[in-house]
Amino acid sequence: MLTCTAPVHRVSTLAEALAQRAAHPDATVLAGGTDLMVFLELGSVNPPAILDLWGCTELRGISEDGHTLGALSTWTDVARHPALPAALRDCARTVGAPQIQNRGTIGGNIVNASPAGDSLPMWLAMDAQFELASVRGVRQVPASAFWLGYRKTALAADELLTRVHLRPHADDRLHYRKVGTRLAQAISKVVLGARLRVVDGVVTEARVALGSVAPTPIRAHHVEAALVGRPLDAAAADAVAHDIAPIDDIRSTADYRRTVAANVIRAWLRDEAARSPDR
Ligand SMILES: Cc1cc2nc3c(=O)[nH]c(=O)nc-3n(C[C@H](O)[C@H](O)[C@H](O)COP(=O)(O)OP(=O)(O)OC[C@H]3O[C@@H](n4cnc5c(N)ncnc54)[C@H](O)[C@@H]3O)c2cc1C
Structure with a gap:
């Protein structure tokens, strides 16, 4: 009451x-x-x-x-x-x-400032x-x-x-992915906000931000470093193991979050690579 x-x-x-x-x-x-x-x-x-x-x-x-x-x-x-x-x-x-x-x-x-706030990784990804x-x-x-x-x-x-x-750049590609129990009224188990800039087939800028995997939304700096300066490679997703140390809580386990964080990043990178194999 x-x-x-x-x-x-x-x-x-x-x-x-x-x-x-x-x-x-x-x-x-x-x-x-x-x-x-x-x-x-x-x-x-x-x-x-x-x-x-x-x-x-x-x-x-x-x-x-x-x-x-x-x-x-x-x-x-x-x-x-x-x-x-x-x-x-x-x-x-x-x-x-x-x-x-x-x-x-x-x-x-x-x-x-909830670590599970859906928009927080997006603001990080967009350098808001x-x-x-x-x-x-x-x-x-x-x-x-x-x-x-x-x-x-x-x-x-x-x-x-x-x-x-926001200062959007015409060449930027943004991506959002929320993993929750349902499509609506669900607190995220893992949420991804990400941005890529690819010039002449080489990644020149990458922002990979995650929610629900730490006390605050975080940038996955190891994944970003694995991407920048190289052709787009979904294997960069593996580096997220060095970026996050999630916990078990009522919504999910640390193991699940670690695996799913890598999976959603890998799926996004594969989609990006498939969308423009020439870049
Ligand atoms: C049923 C339900 C489902 C929800 N589902 C989701 C979901 O799927 N994903 C998600 O991320 N969130 C979810 N939420 C949480 C909530 O709806 C969002 O975080 C929403 O964006 C909060 O905005 P508000 O204006 O209602 O904030 P308020 O409740 O008015 O304020 C939230 C906090 O921010 C402070 N504040 C607000 N505005 C300002 C300002 N301009 N300057 C300084 N301080 C400020 C307030 O003092 C308070 O501490 C859900 C909530 C409910 C009840």
Whole structure:
């Protein structure tokens, strides 16, 4: 039963949101509430106050070119945006089910910092920049520097995540794969976000990011190193054994996660090689 009686500060502009954040740094931010309401219901958080951002329209919406996403953009917004990469839109369609996609936001997924958060490897793969704002100013933090430990982020107590910036490259190929128990309403056992750039048959850039295999989403640096500077070779997937040390938990075993992580990377690389044998 929900017993939270904390006062709710509801804001409708970014300036108001930042002023309220500075005035109440111990308040918990509410965006779509699809994570927070669960924690409140369980009693695992008991905030002294809540800062409700939902009415802050400035933080909603995705630029026409798909390069800037407001933190309050929902998964439905992402899934329907024609300029966003297909892999990111695929990712959006795997978050929960339509009810959650209509309410859950990208900012909530990023700041909630669950190692199983579906989108987190995608932001790593895309080298996304997170815009963090406070009354002190605005700073950009790369996704690779944002998740510091289990559910620990680089966000300061007076900051809000306001936008996500992407700089897509025309030659990049992005890939997303979630392995869960069902097609909907499933927490991932392994999730892969990946990006490749291949020039004249040689891999010039690779990002391979995984979720649900460590306390934070991680880059598989050994796999990336095995790919770059060579023709595309699916055997690079084997290097993931040096990148991850997953644990057994209620959703899966460490062995399963190790095997499946290598399998999803290998399958992606084989598909990429088959798509363009000449490159
Ligand atoms: C039934 C169900 C199914 C789900 N399925 C999935 C799934 O398949 N995959 C998945 O990844 N997740 C899933 N989730 C989790 C959740 O829906 C997502 O993480 C969603 O994106 C959270 O967004 P939100 O706006 O609802 O976050 P909220 O609950 O509003 O906030 C989450 C956290 O982020 C903080 N926060 C939110 N926005 C900001 C901001 N702009 N600045 C600073 N702090 C902020 C909040 O204080 C809170 O700590 C599921 C949840 C439910 C209830």
